[in-house]
Amino acid sequence: MNTNTRKYKVLIIALFLILTSCRINFAYGADAVIEWNPVCRHNALYWASTLQDSYEVRIMYGAVVGGGSKWHVQPQVLIGENWYYFEIKEDKVYIILNMETLYEGWISLHIMTLKDYVLWMFQDTIGECNE
Secondary structure, rough: OOOOHHHHHHHHHHHHHHHHHHHHHHHHHHHOOOOOOOOHHHHHHHHHHOOOOOOOEEEEEEEEOOOOEEEEEEEEEEEOOEEEEEEEEOEEEEEEEOHHHOOOOEEEEEEEHHHHHHHHOOOOEEEEOOO
């Protein structure tokens, strides 16, 4: 290998590293941060989709009654023969044995598969796209 070929290869590698590092800096720079505040419908989708590769999951739709009634969704996971409510915090799955401890007045109203939940969650958007 002659000197010019070696210099050319070094130049190509250097340019690749510079361009790659610039891309990383732009992608993860302070200006690229998006702040958001997920609520139960976002968490349920994320949490259920995280576990659904290894476990059967479903989404429970319900209401939290008391001090003003409001709706709530919470995912469940099938472990053995029992369904358990769960949440994910800091990459760990926490089983909720008693929903009343988190949501006083919780009333389960409807069960949805993950697929049905996604369709329900995005039904307005899907309708607009199909027209």
